[in-house]
Amino acid sequence: MPDPRQPPSEPLPMQSASTKLSIGDLNVRFGSVVALKDVSLDIADGEFVCILGASGCGKSTLFNVVSGLLKATSGKIVLDGQDVSNRPGQVGYMLQKDLMLPWRTVLGNITLAASLTRGATAKDRDEAAELASRYGLGDFLNHYPHALSGGMRQRVAMMRTIAAGRQVMLLDEPFGALDAQTRLGMQQWLLQLWRDLKRTILFVTHDVDEAIYLADRIVVMTPRPGRIADILTVDLPRPRPLEVLTTDTFVGLKRQIMQHLYH
Amino acid sequence: MNTRFGAAAGPFLIWVVAMVLILVAWQLLVWATGLPPYVIPPPALAFSTLLDNWPRLSVLTGQTLYETAIGYLLGAVIGFLLALAMGQIRVVQRLVMPALIISQAVPIVAIAAPLVIIFGFGITPKLIIVAWIVFFPVVVNVLDGLASVDRDMLNLARLMGGGSLRTFAIVKLPACIGPLFSGLKIGATYAVTGAVIGEWTASSKQGLGTYLLTANAQMNTAGVYAAMLLLTVIGVGSFLLVFGLEVLMTPWRSRSTAPAWAQWKPSQPAS
Numbered sequence: 384m385p386d387p388r389q390p391p392s393e394p395l396p397m398q399s400a401s402t403k404l405s406i407g408d409l410n411v412r413f414g415s416v417v418a419l420k421d422v423s424l425d426i427a428d429g430e431f432v433c434i435l436g437a438s439g440c441g442k443s444t445l446f447n448v449v450s451g452l453l454k455a456t457s458g459k460i461v462l463d464g465q466d467v468s469n470r471p472g473q474v475g476y477m478l479q480k481d482l483m484l485p486w487r488t489v490l491g492n493i494t495l496a497a498s499l500t501r502g503a504t505a506k507d508r509d510e511a512a513e514l515a516s517r518y519g520l521g522d523f524l525n526h527y528p529h530a531l532s533g534g535m536r537q538r539v540a541m542m543r544t545i546a547a548g549r550q551v552m553l554l555d556e557p558f559g560a561l562d563a564q565t566r567l568g569m570q571q572w573l574l575q576l577w578r579d580l581k582r583t584i585l586f587v588t589h590d591v592d593e594a595i596y597l598a599d600r601i602v603v604m605t606p607r608p609g610r611i612a613d614i615l616t617v618d619l620p621r622p623r624p625l626e627v628l629t630t631d632t633f634v635g636l637k638r639q640i641m642q643h644l645y646h
Numbered sequence: 647m648n649t650r651f652g653a654a655a656g657p658f659l660i661w662v663v664a665m666v667l668i669l670v671a672w673q674l675l676v677w678a679t680g681l682p683p684y685v686i687p688p689p690a691l692a693f694s695t696l697l698d699n700w701p702r703l704s705v706l707t708g709q710t711l712y713e714t715a716i717g718y719l720l721g722a723v724i725g726f727l728l729a730l731a732m733g734q735i736r737v738v739q740r741l742v743m744p745a746l747i748i749s750q751a752v753p754i755v756a757i758a759a760p761l762v763i764i765f766g767f768g769i770t771p772k773l774i775i776v777a778w779i780v781f782f783p784v785v786v787n788v789l790d791g792l793a794s795v796d797r798d799m800l801n802l803a804r805l806m807g808g809g810s811l812r813t814f815a816i817v818k819l820p821a822c823i824g825p826l827f828s829g830l831k832i833g834a835t836y837a838v839t840g841a842v843i844g845e846w847t848a849s850s851k852q853g854l855g856t857y858l859l860t861a862n863a864q865m866n867t868a869g870v871y872a873a874m875l876l877l878t879v880i881g882v883g884s885f886l887l888v889f890g891l892e893v894l895m896t897p898w899r900s901r902s903t904a905p906a907w908a909q910w911k912p913s914q915p916a917s
């Protein structure tokens with residue numbers, strides 16, 4: 384179901400635009416395992432970047448370092464011109480697991496960041512409810528997570544990351560556990576969110592189609608040691624109807640990426 | 647969606663059926679063996695003895711119930727706080743755990759005697775015995791609950807800027823409620839046993855336990871059975887009370903939506 388709404392026309396964010404996040408020459412070793420080797424990447428404000436690679440090539444490790452959870456062996460993270468290396472809490476991070484608190488309702492989970500920092504106010508809850516309703520969770524605000532489907536839980540986790548208010552969001556395989564149909568719906572849903580909210584998104588996936596459909600740029604990673612093999616710009620117009628999945632540009636990109644992944 | 651309130655009606659019904667079956671079996675045993683009432687009194691005799699002596703038995707029940715309840719609360723609170731301390735501070739856990747296990751390995755009857763020597767024949771040794779029995783399952787289960795909190799959940803809390811106190815209250819503490827009740831339910835059935843042992847070894851004041859001993863010595867078998875019935879009612883009642891409390895306090899386990907009082911409603915009417 385292609386989104387019939389026409390978005391405001393906006394230029395494709397380019398690397399030359401103002402740099403939001405800069406990953407500088409990261410190296411991460413776990414004992415003798417080199418999880419990341421010489422990883423450098425600049426991400427523009429408002430850009431949607433997909434990190435694509437087989438499992439074990441260091442995608443989650445990259446996010447753990449960028450978020451400040453994990454100390455890199457060397458390298459630094461610069462956000463808005465500020466060195467934020469090893470400072471947790473500067474970017475939003477949606478981990479690979481949905482990590483719902485079972486005893487909190489959907490709304491309680493979405494307002495988690497406010498509760499953890501200063502206590503959620505009525506205003507926080509109203510805003511979260513408004514946001515969640517706008518993106519299809521209106522009927523589930525008072526549900527407990529166990530009563531939701533996998534797709535719904537991912538939406539809640541995404542809303543929680545958005546409500547935390549960070550401009551840069553790291554999403555680690557958010558749709559990895561969903562079936563193909565649900566996944567396509569979620570991808571369209573996410574693109575709509577991204578268009579409306581103008582956040583900068585780094586999105587980890589091992590699904591080539593997903594990366595091409597979503598991204599402005601695709602960072603292809605290869606394992607042992609985890610490093611960037613190539614960075615490709617996706618020259619597909621937005622909004623992207625499902626038909627782009629079969630265009631020549633799409634298939635050409637896919638072929639290019641496959642060569643890196645299965646050389 | 648079926649809630650546990652609904653599902654709980656099943657077990658309650660089964661309880662009633664189970665009790666009726668026990669009474670029937672008891673009566674059949676009396677008939678089949680032909681044993682005299684002073685060996686096995688029939689249920690009717692036990693109940694009539696209970697009713698005839700109700701003015702006295704009710705006072706004794708009150709006393710035993712009091713010891714059970716206070717000792718239980720004492721054990722539950724101490725166990726819960728101890729588990730929280732052990733869960734938060736590793737050193738405490740390392741030091742205290744062996745002592746806890748030793749404390750439970752000593753036969754409870756053996757502990758009673760020195761307690762009387764220390765505290766005399768007042769209510770204190772009885773409360774300590776009940777608490778001693780109750781606190782252990784609480785500690786063990788709450789510790790398990792604390793350990794079960796997902797590390798990534800704690801990482802997420804850290805990323806969201808959660809202070810340690812708020813993270814504890816929002817992420818860790820609620821994870822202990824289910825396990826806490828598992829411990830409390832085990833404790834609820836044992837507590838009354840603790841009270842009886844306390845009365846047998848450390849009593850100046852009469853309770854159902856002391857009554858049971860006296861009735862037994864006087865060959866008042868129907869009285870023994872009456873006391874037994876009342877003790878059983880205390881045990882089962884405590885369990886059901888705790889179970890009911892659990893269902894109320896863990897709505898996320900039994901319901902798909904929050905109870906009405908916890909539901910969000912817009913603070914201003916939508917435009």
Ligand SMILES: Nc1ncnc2c1ncn2[C@@H]1O[C@H](COP(=O)(O)OP(=O)(O)O)[C@@H](O)[C@H]1O
Pocket residue numbers: 413416417418436437438439440441442443444445609
């Ligand atoms: N905490 C850790 N300790 C040791 N090795 C780790 C740790 N985290 C990840 N690794 C290793 O680093 C490599 C990259 O892991 P990860 O970043 O999870 O990959 P991906 O997310 O791309 O599947 C793997 O070989 C993994 O085994």
Ligand SMILES: [Mg+2]
Pocket residue numbers: 442443444479555
């Ligand atoms: Mg991963």
